[in-house]
Amino acid sequence: MALINEHYLKLQAGYLFPEIGRRVNEFVAANPDKKIIKMGIGDVTRPLVPTVLKAFHEGVDEQGKPESFKGYGPEQGYEFLRKAIAENAYQANGIDIPADDIIVSDGSKCDTGNIQEIFGASNKIAICDPVYPVYADTTVMSGKTGACQPNGYYEGVIYMPCTDENGFTPDLPTERPDLIFLCYPNNPTGTVASKEELTKWVNYARENKSIILFDAAYEAFITDDSIPRSIYEIEGAKEVAIEFRSFSKTAGFTGTRCAFTVIPEELKAYDSQGNAHSVKKLWLRRHSTKFNGVSYPVQKAAAAVYTPEGKKEVKEVIAYYMENARIMRESLNEIGYTVYGGVNAPYVWVKTKGGMSSWDFFDKVLNEANVVGTPGSGFGPAGEGYFRFSAFADRDNVLEAMTRIKNLS
């Protein structure tokens, strides 16, 4: 008799975005004449830039001629892309990461989820609250937790609340975790981590032989030079950290799909006898057994992000989104909201007024302003009373949404 993976039964049904979709669809059905402005899901809206587009087309053309046709490529990505990443995203910033430590994939969601598979079920995981739901869900799926408790916390997971009291920057946990998920610039709070803050975590991980799973999907939005763009700017991080990066938000690849994971040669994890094993080797074994590489034309397109023209064009798109963030921050501030994030990060994290719950605020903004945001409580109990606006919208929509919200209050 075929038996299911019963850990799946522990998963809470209401994944955030489907529930938002349901409420929006219901509203649209009842109000077909209303123009909805979506600032909920963190999805980009600007098209691929010309240089990327040109390379993408060239890649497709190569697939149409016998002499340039590419079949299976290396599972970890073509060397031309891994070299471009190593040189431009790391070595140019003084970070010594070789192309061999970079493994290309089709998304950071896949990578941050799949990485769980190479670690044993007895590992204790630490995650922030509020947090991107995938970290917890994939921890559950891989059998590292107990049941879900009434407060929404899974048994066996170490939660690190991020609130306005601690500046949305978690304290070191009291119980020792084996794997620590950190995301900076943060989704959903828009917080960034200073060099000191990251040094605290790297030192903690070194002392405890823990591994930091560092999600740097929003790195491109950092404009302040004193904020680290990579965890490897911190001394000793190569021995304790995996970094996840993506072309999704950096270069508008959410529908085109390309990302990468950095696992330094130095990084080790242990078997139950205490023997050290190369984490990169384990990940490559998984990657080459369960994945067949990213589409070749997509890899060509991704590499073009690092050409001089590509860099310039992508920077302009980022600046466009960051101007959206500035407008949102200032508009919401003006009408009396307490606002976090939106500087060095594409998310604006807003405290509701008068202790209104996140979902009540969601319904109010949807029904009265016809604007869709994301309820903070959907990211975890500590997000209750907060609301996330995404800066990945068209300028006109941002301006219109802010006017409507102004008229609300």
Next chain:
Amino acid sequence: MALINEHYLKLQAGYLFPEIGRRVNEFVAANPDKKIIKMGIGDVTRPLVPTVLKAFHEGVDEQGKPESFKGYGPEQGYEFLRKAIAENAYQANGIDIPADDIIVSDGSKCDTGNIQEIFGASNKIAICDPVYPVYADTTVMSGKTGACQPNGYYEGVIYMPCTDENGFTPDLPTERPDLIFLCYPNNPTGTVASKEELTKWVNYARENKSIILFDAAYEAFITDDSIPRSIYEIEGAKEVAIEFRSFSKTAGFTGTRCAFTVIPEELKAYDSQGNAHSVKKLWLRRHSTKFNGVSYPVQKAAAAVYTPEGKKEVKEVIAYYMENARIMRESLNEIGYTVYGGVNAPYVWVKTKGGMSSWDFFDKVLNEANVVGTPGSGFGPAGEGYFRFSAFADRDNVLEAMTRIKNLS
């Protein structure tokens, strides 16, 4: 302390294709003037067909304009593609599979590997010997086996030997499996399954509440109308089978990446209390949590395979490969080899002469004819004494390779 998934330590190091690569590279380094002909790894060589290419370019163009730009798509694939698949690959052949039972992915390797995650570790898996190595490796990774034994078999896996005595068609296992991997047309033996043969398996699975994981990656190579192209041609299969299909071999997508899995609504698996659960729902939960959809332009390209022109063009490519297979079969037969497969399947399975081992034959063919094939023993102990040639080569190379091998003997 971060602990590894110790099941990975059971995996045997020598994955087949890296070892082939090593021996080929060694030969090339020692013989830089020799022209190697590769008929080993099952990778296509013909370019994408014009209609697919045109749609691919159109998809890229859409990503360059704000009004047609696509960000995140549905994780299970766009409806236009799922509908095209359901209508053309199933409904047109009288098989009632709706678009909702189709889940698009970036490869059958990913799907046949990842599917393991939704089933519990106590399931017993049955696989053929010889077999595509990914089934066994992902079974090990997911913790469903014991150690590897001296004969190359993992403890706890039910192996079903396929030999010339049983026509490379496995008998029903004596021990009852929960999950049964079947691949038809078969990789590596090129065997196909008749309606009667598949009916035997469907009935067996129904009696035992087992699930058949049916890998139909080579379905497009079936030219004999009496051979089922889908397991769902068998009555009752929707209650017991998952079908994996791919654009890789059908339409030259090995470097472009698109595939799909069919999980009928009717298919159930059980929890330890004996309650039935929808397998599709579990797979969609995994898919939407750990995957972010296939690149939009790639999905556009894949849908074009089902246009009238696309179908015609793709059929011509398949016919080209099948003519290769015919040439190989007849040439090898002529010089006294016993040859299997190569009809309704792109693989030719050759018995070595005089009991020569698969790797000895590999070395002989490489060193004396400068042709690369795949040693049968690399697919499992029952493949010892056999050799696989792939028909996915250029015609000139196939003719040249056959001439060289003729001169060998």
